[in-house]
Amino acid sequence: xTGTRTISRRRFFAISGTVAGGLVVAWSxxxxxxxxxxxxxxxxGFVQIDPDGQITITAKNPDMGQGVKTSLPMYVxxxxxxxxxxxxxxxxxxxxxxxxxxGSGGSDNTPSEWQRLHEAGAIARALLVTAAAGRWGVDxxxxxxxxxxxxxxxxxxxxxFGSLATDAAQLPVPAxxxxxxxxxxxxxxxxxVRGVDVPAIVRGTPxxxxxxxxxxxxxxxxxxxxxxxxxxxxxxxxxALAVPGVRQVVTLTGLDNPTHLRPxxxxxxxxxxxxxxxxxxxxxxxxxxxGAAESSGHLLEQFRALEAGGGLKAIRTAGHVDSAWRAAAxxxxxxxxxxxxxxxxxxxxxxxxxxxxxxCEIWGPLQMPTSGAPVIANAxxxxxxxxxxxxxxxxxxxxxxxxxxxxxxxxxxxxxVAAPVQVIWSREDDIRHDYYxxxxxxxxxxxxxxxxSLSVWHxxxxxxxxxxxxxxxxxxxxxxxYGLLVPQSADPADTYDPDLVPTRIxxxxxxxxxxxxxxxxxxxxxxxxxxxxxxxxxxxDELVHRGKVDPLMLRSGFLGDRPVxxxxxxxxxxxxxxxxxxxxxxxxxxxxRQPLAMHWGRGWAAHYTFGSYAAVVAEVSVDGNRLAVExxxxxxxxxxxxxPLTLEAQTQGGALDGLSxxxxxxITIDRGRTxxxxxxxxxxxxxxxxxxxxxxxxxxxEKPMGYGEIALPPVAPAVANAIFRATGRRITRLPFxxxxxxxxxxxxxxx
Amino acid sequence: MSSFTLSVNGSTRTVDVxxxxxxxxxxxxxxxxxxxxxxxxxxxxxxxxVHFDGVATRSCQTPVAGAVGHAITTIEGxxxxxxxxxxxxxxxxxxPQCGYCQAGQLMTAAALLAKTPHPTDGEIVxxxxxxxxxxxxxxxxxxxxxRASNAMAGRTP
Numbered sequence: 001x002t003g004t005r006t007i008s009r010r011r012f013f014a015i016s017g018t019v020a021g022g023l024v025v026a027w028s029x030x031x032x033x034x035x036x037x038x039x040x041x042x043x044x045g046f047v048q049i050d051p052d053g054q055i056t057i058t059a060k061n062p063d064m065g066q067g068v069k070t071s072l073p074m075y076v077x078x079x080x081x082x083x084x085x086x087x088x089x090x091x092x093x094x095x096x097x098x099x100x101x102x103g104s105g106g107s108d109n110t111p112s113e114w115q116r117l118h119e120a121g122a123i124a125r126a127l128l129v130t131a132a133a134g135r136w137g138v139d140x141x142x143x144x145x146x147x148x149x150x151x152x153x154x155x156x157x158x159x160x161f162g163s164l165a166t167d168a169a170q171l172p173v174p175a176x177x178x179x180x181x182x183x184x185x186x187x188x189x190x191x192x193v194r195g196v197d198v199p200a201i202v203r204g205t206p207x208x209x210x211x212x213x214x215x216x217x218x219x220x221x222x223x224x225x226x227x228x229x230x231x232x233x234x235x236x237x238x239x240a241l242a243v244p245g246v247r248q249v250v251t252l253t254g255l256d257n258p259t260h261l262r263p264x265x266x267x268x269x270x271x272x273x274x275x276x277x278x279x280x281x282x283x284x285x286x287x288x289x290x291g292a293a294e295s296s297g298h299l300l301e302q303f304r305a306l307e308a309g310g311g312l313k314a315i316r317t318a319g320h321v322d323s324a325w326r327a328a329a330x331x332x333x334x335x336x337x338x339x340x341x342x343x344x345x346x347x348x349x350x351x352x353x354x355x356x357x358x359x360c361e362i363w364g365p366l367q368m369p370t371s372g373a374p375v376i377a378n379a380x381x382x383x384x385x386x387x388x389x390x391x392x393x394x395x396x397x398x399x400x401x402x403x404x405x406x407x408x409x410x411x412x413x414x415x416x417v418a419a420p421v422q423v424i425w426s427r428e429d430d431i432r433h434d435y436y437x438x439x440x441x442x443x444x445x446x447x448x449x450x451x452x453s454l455s456v457w458h459x460x461x462x463x464x465x466x467x468x469x470x471x472x473x474x475x476x477x478x479x480x481x482y483g484l485l486v487p488q489s490a491d492p493a494d495t496y497d498p499d500l501v502p503t504r505i506x507x508x509x510x511x512x513x514x515x516x517x518x519x520x521x522x523x524x525x526x527x528x529x530x531x532x533x534x535x536x537x538x539x540x541d542e543l544v545h546r547g548k549v550d551p552l553m554l555r556s557g558f559l560g561d562r563p564v565x566x567x568x569x570x571x572x573x574x575x576x577x578x579x580x581x582x583x584x585x586x587x588x589x590x591x592x593r594q595p596l597a598m599h600w601g602r603g604w605a606a607h608y609t610f611g612s613y614a615a616v617v618a619e620v621s622v623d624g625n626r627l628a629v630e631x632x633x634x635x636x637x638x639x640x641x642x643x644p645l646t647l648e649a650q651t652q653g654g655a656l657d658g659l660s661x662x663x664x665x666x667i668t669i670d671r672g673r674t675x676x677x678x679x680x681x682x683x684x685x686x687x688x689x690x691x692x693x694x695x696x697x698x699x700x701x702e703k704p705m706g707y708g709e710i711a712l713p714p715v716a717p718a719v720a721n722a723i724f725r726a727t728g729r730r731i732t733r734l735p736f737x738x739x740x741x742x743x744x745x746x747x748x749x750x751x
Numbered sequence: 752m753s754s755f756t757l758s759v760n761g762s763t764r765t766v767d768v769x770x771x772x773x774x775x776x777x778x779x780x781x782x783x784x785x786x787x788x789x790x791x792x793x794x795x796x797x798x799x800x801v802h803f804d805g806v807a808t809r810s811c812q813t814p815v816a817g818a819v820g821h822a823i824t825t826i827e828g829x830x831x832x833x834x835x836x837x838x839x840x841x842x843x844x845x846x847p848q849c850g851y852c853q854a855g856q857l858m859t860a861a862a863l864l865a866k867t868p869h870p871t872d873g874e875i876v877x878x879x880x881x882x883x884x885x886x887x888x889x890x891x892x893x894x895x896x897x898r899a900s901n902a903m904a905g906r907t908p
Contacts, residue, residue, distance in 0.1 A: 065849030065886045194845040201850035202838040204786020204826030208851060211785040219780070244752065244769065272789075273769070273776040346790050346798060346885040347851045395788075395851030396885045427791040645845050649891065653848055656887030679795035679883060688876040690889040749872045750890075751897055 022050040023165040025124045046098070046120050047076050049128075053148065053162030055082050060092045060099040061109055062367050063197070064345075064397030065653075066708035067646035068109045070196045072117055074643060078188045079121030079181060082161070083148035089196045094369040094389035102391070103368035105402050105523070107610040107706025110642060111573075114704060119177040124168075126178040131167035132159050147187060183640060183701060192645030197393060207393040209365035212352040214420040218247060220413050221275045221424060222264040223282055224433050227672035229291035229518030231263035236283035240267055243281055245274025250416040252409065258520060259435065259470040260375045261408040268417050272424055291518030291672040296439065299669070300337065302515060303441035303462035312460060312511040315477060316500075318487030319507030321445070324456035328447025330547035332539055336444075337733040338463065338531045340667035341437035341524050342682055347395020348430050353410035354420035355380060360387045360411050365394035365401060372404030379408035380415050387411075398657070399523035403435060431682050432674040435522025436667050438464035438480065442535045452549040454558040456507040457485055459535070465514040466521040477512040482528035483607060483713065485536060486510055488564050501575060501608060502564045504557075519669055525657060526709035529609045530716075534662075534734065537605035537717030542730060551604075556581060573611050573703050579637045580606050582698060584615040587635035590696050591617035599623055600630070603721025605714040611705035612638040616655060618718035622726045627741035629659060629719055630748070633694045634711050639702035651711040652693040658715030660685035663743050666735050689743055692750030755815050759784070760828025766815065774818045775799045775810040778825060786826035786854050790883070797882035800855040801825050807862035826854035829861060837861055840899035848886035856882045860896050869900060 025047050048056040057076050063069035073089045076082075094102055125145060132150035133140035136157050143152050151158045183189075200207055225231055237249035246269045254263030265284055269275035306312070325331070351364035353376075360382055366372050369389045377384040394401060410423040425433075440463030449455040461484070465476035472479075482499040487508040524530060544551045559577035584606040596602060599622050606615035619631040634651050641647050664683035668675045676682040720731050731739050756765045759782065766781045773792075778784045778801075790798030792811045799811040802824035829835045834842075837860050847853045856879065863870060863878040870878070875896050884892065 065847075067848070192845075194842065195847060197850065198842050198845060198847050201847045201853055202834070202841045202857060203830070204784075204854045206785040208788075210789065213783070213785075271768075271772075271776060271780045273772050273780070277769075344885060345851075346788075346796065346849070346883065348789065394849060396849040398885070424789075427793065427796075649845065649848060649888070652890045653887045656889060657885075660887065678791050678793050680793070684883050684885065685887060685889075686880045686883065687889040687892065688880040690887060693890055745876070749876060749893055751872050751875075751893055 022048055023124065023127065023169040024048045025120055025127070047080065047124050049124065049161050049165040051162050051165050053086055053160055055080070055087045055161070057087055057089050058092045059089050061102055061104050061113070062365070062369065062391050062394055064104065064367060064394035064401065066104065066650060067195060067643060068104060070193055071643045071646060072109060072113050074188050074193060075114060075117035076121040078186055079118045080125045081145035081147055081187070084188055084193065086148060091391055093391060094373060096370065101370045103370050104397070105368065107612065107709045110704050110706040111611065118180050122178045122180055123174060126174055127168040127171050128161055128164045130171055131164045135159070135167065189642055190640065190644065193643050194645060208347050208395045209352070209363065209392040210347055210350045210395070210424065212363040212392060212422060214352060214354060214363070217352065217420040217422055218268050218270065218417065219272045219275050219424065220266045220268045220421050221272070221279050221426065222252065222266045222409060222429070223279050223284060224262060224264040224429065225286045225288065226432070227286065227288040227292045228294070228520060229258070229672070230286050230288040232265050232284050233287040234285040235265050239281035239283065240278040243274060243278040245270040246278035248417050249278070249282070250413060252412055255379060257471050259403050259405060259522070261379050261405055261412065262433070266413045266423070268413065268421060276426070288672060289518065294518055294672045295670050296668045299439055299464070299517065300441060306462050306513045306515065307443060307460055312513040313477065315481060315510040315512050316486040316489065317509045318505070321456050321458040321507045321509045324507035325445050325447055325458065328456055329450045330448040330543060331445070332447070332542045332546060333445045334539055334542065334730070334732050336442040336535050336538070338438070338440035338442065339665065339734055340439045340519070340669070341661055341665045342431050342434045342667050342676070343398045343400035343524060344431065344682060344684065345396030345398060345400050348427060349400070349406040349425040350423060351407040351410035352420065352422040353407070353414040355411060355414040358382070358386055362387065362407055362411065363390040363392060364407055364410065365392050366404060366407055367394060367397045367401035368404060372407055375404045376408050376411045380411045398525045399527060400434065402523050427679070428677040431677050433520070435520040437524035437527070437530065438466055438521040440464065440480070440531065444535060444539050446539050446543060448543060448547040448549065452547055452554070454505055454543070454554060457503070457505045458509045459484060460511045462513050464517055464519065464521050466523060468514060468516055469521045476514050479523070480514070480528050481510065481512065481532070483532040483536070483609065484510055498575070498611060504560050518672065526609050526712045529607060529709070529713040530658070530661070531734070533605065533607040533713035534716040534720065537607070537714065538720055538730070538732065541603065541717070541721040541724065545724070552581060552585065555584070573639070573705065575608055579613045580608055583613045583635040583637050586696055586698060587615035587617045587633050590635065590694065591619070591633040599726055601722040601724065601726025603718045603723070603725055605717035605721060607713040609710050609713055612636065612707060612710040614710045614714050616711065616714040616718040618715070618722045620719060620722040620726055622723060625740055625742055626744045627723065627736060628744035628746050629691050630746045631691050631694070632659070632715065633696070635696040635698065636707065636710060637698040637700055638705050638707045638710060639700050640704040641697050641700070642704050644697065647697060647707050648695045650707045651695045654709060654711035655693050655715050656685055656690050658712035659690070659719065662716035662719055662734055663736050666738060683737070688745045691746040692748070755819055757815070757818055757823060758821070759823045760825060768815055770814060770816040772815050773811050774801070774813045774815055774823070777815045778810060784825055784827055788851055788854055790852065795883070796852070797859060798852050798855040800858040800882065802858060802862060805862060805865055807859045826858060829857060835861060836899040836902045837864065837895065840895040840902065844891045844895040844898060846888050846891040846895050848888050852882060852884045856884065856892055860899070864896070864900055864903065868903060870896070
């Protein structure tokens with residue numbers, strides 16, 4: 001989910017007037033000559049101020065529940081000094097020239113959009129101030145702003161933003177962005193702002209991709225080969241076409257890259273229900289292909305054989321792990337099994353497309369419109385400029401919608417039937433044909449020396465690679481090693497990888513192996529981190545137990561007490577072990593040290609994900625085989641917290657998502673097929689099973705980082721470590737339900 | 752195809768559909784009431800919850816023929832002009848994340864409070880245990896139900 005993290009600071013801003021005489025500030029990014037030549041005309045902008053005082057801010061990136069439709073406009077409003085009550089937020093369409101890259105992933109929006117959105121707000125504010133100063137004949141430097149007003153204290157003059165908008169629109173673009181506010185003067189950032197879509201959501205207003213309606217729109221469902229990697233060989237559509245309401249049956253051939261478009265048979269009808277009835281009447285003979293022999297058991301055998309065969313690649317090495325292992329005073333050797341996970345967004349995959357007159361118009365829940373557009377264009381054989389995308393609200397993402405296959409499907413079906421079409425996946429389609437969190441196998445040997453310091457760490461990761469599945473030219477390990485411990489390197493380029501944790505472990509080796517498979521894989525919330533943290537924190541806990549060492553001392557010993565790479569003004573923020581230690585200390589302190597009842601246990605874990613730090617303390621009770629997670633305490637350091645209300649929500653939801661996956665999450669493969677098909681076989685956490693989540697945020701002025709994925713990784717190991725404290729049993733295979741536990745309800749909900 | 756006359760949010764609506772068509776798809780595809788959501792089509796997730804005569808009912812499991820004669824209420828009709836106290840509590844507690852399940856959560860909670868105005872914590876989670884939230888907004892859902900219950904009783908939360 002990480003892409004290029006640094007963005008150019010050089011940007012071009014444009015201002016213009018609106019038809020009604022208001023002010024519009026838009027930006028364009030370098031290299032988009034077309035925009036610069038069109039600078040004078042910006043029909044809809046980035047921030048617009050109308051003469052009546054209404055302020056409209058465009059939300060450029062998709063919101064799937066992580067709250068960026070609220071938090072990113074807060075950046076603009078802050079620098080503008082807008083009164084939030086007069087702000088209206090509208091969702092942007094895909095517009096390469098005006099907005100640059102549009103997408104949400106890797107918890108990256110919070111840091112990467114910071115500078116330019118603040119600048120957009122600051123320019124608008126400067127123009128309003130200049131307009132006011134001109135009107136009053138005073139020095140602009142003597143003017144201030146209050147939310148919604150420019151004021152000149154000496155003359156007690158005061159003008160609303162709306163009354164200045166028309167004048168401001170006549171002013172030239174400032175040569176450079178004015179200085180940004182000192183964070184200590186923020187009025188909006190750092191306060192809890194409620195989600196801008198919430199009033200519409202609670203009324204049932206149509207907001208989502210599945211709610212899109214286009215005149216003349218048909219409804220389609222797609223039957224796909226039950227065996228991953230298979231394709232239709234023969235299609236008998238006669239009975240399907242006889243179902244009332246069914247219009248056409250068309251075959252999708254798929255593309256070579258299965259993350260772009262997979263083969264299938266689409267039934268197109270007047271309604272969703274008719275399309276589903278038509279699908280039931282289809283008779284398709286499948287070419288199952290090489291994947292028909294694949295199974296979860298076979299994959300595990302292959303992981304073990306790959307390790308035994310010695311065909312692993314050394315990713316990072318320091319010292320001599322074999323001799324250090326022999327010499328260690330305390331040894332822990334554990335293996336871990338990482339199951340496939342499904343995303344199961346509650347809004348099933350869907351998209352609406354209308355292909356006509358050389359133009360492909362898309363409406364849908366796209367998480368990555370910018371990278372989706374060329375996928376859609378390629379699928380229908382059009383230039384990318386012919387694709388336009390209207391971004392709807394997303395009914396969940398969790399990484400599933402980083403891929404745009406469902407949009408390509410809609411475009412292709414629309415092309416084949418020459419009509420606007422909405423493609424909808426059933427829940428069964430979604431669970432059976434997801435791009436799963438890769439399954440894997442970990443083998444770790446770790447040891448303490450005689451003084452209780454971590455002297456050896458040898459981690460072998462055998463997994464499936466989503467980079468390999470998506471045919472990326474990047475190394476297959478690149479998407480799977482996030483968050484793993486590596487030795488510090490003499491080469492700063494090696495050490496300065498924001499997705500790895502540089503350590504001072506003298507004998508440290510990370511090895512990796514994978515192989516191709518037909519089972520589809522993709523990113524799942526806090527990708528790779530979501531299981532790697534479980535492995536690391538389980539081993540550390542076992543070392544603490546066996547070596548009888550202080551957990552915080554152990555960590556400070558190998559993580560150090562300062563950043564390995566000094567801070568620069570680069571967009572990335574180097575890993576700082578002190579911040580991780582601080583959140584762990586905070587979570588432990590807030591959880592308290594009071595003794596627990598018999599058969600109860602308290603466990604903890606910490607992890608660094610995409611520039612932010614989280615620690616979780618879990619309390620569990622284990623009565624016989626009945627496991628209840630009684631309480632979760634989370635502490636986070638995300639830098640400057642942008643919207644504490646959303647941060648709390650994402651921490652609660654992220655922690656409980658991690659708990660749901662740890663308790664129940666497992667997709668199994670048999671005869672090349674996914675065994676589970678709906679929420680009976682693929683269980684999600686229920687309200688009654690969800691403990692209270694106490695959220696504690698470290699106050700910080702550090703660079704603001706994202707928080708959509710941060711609380712999730714430490715949860716599974718915190719619970720495993722708590723189970724160990726309660727029972728002496730070390731669980732190394734997820735989910736916990738597969739270890740024979742029945743999942744019970746907590747005794748209290750903290751209401 | 753057959754003709755069915757339904758009572759939805761106090762209005763009489765007639766649709767011409769196959770008798771086995773689930774009420775969910777009649778609402779969404781025929782009556783253009785898109786607040787009721789499709790989540791699984793099997794009754795597992797609760798996103799499609801509506802009221803039949805005040806009782807929380809899975810619209811994906813109810814053929815349109817079985818909906819005739821019941822007073823159907825959907826999320827669009829929950830507040831009857833103004834916001835229902837639950838909808839206001841959902842706003843005040845900033846409950847939704849992606850928001851997709853929330854219509855079903857609200858309909859289930861409204862049926863609970865209509866029958867049990869002062870539910871215990873256990874009654875709240877028992878009533879809502881059948882409504883999955885993939886974003887796991889459960890903590891705030893519980894708080895919001897409590898807040899609405901207090902508001903309806905004239906107490907400050």
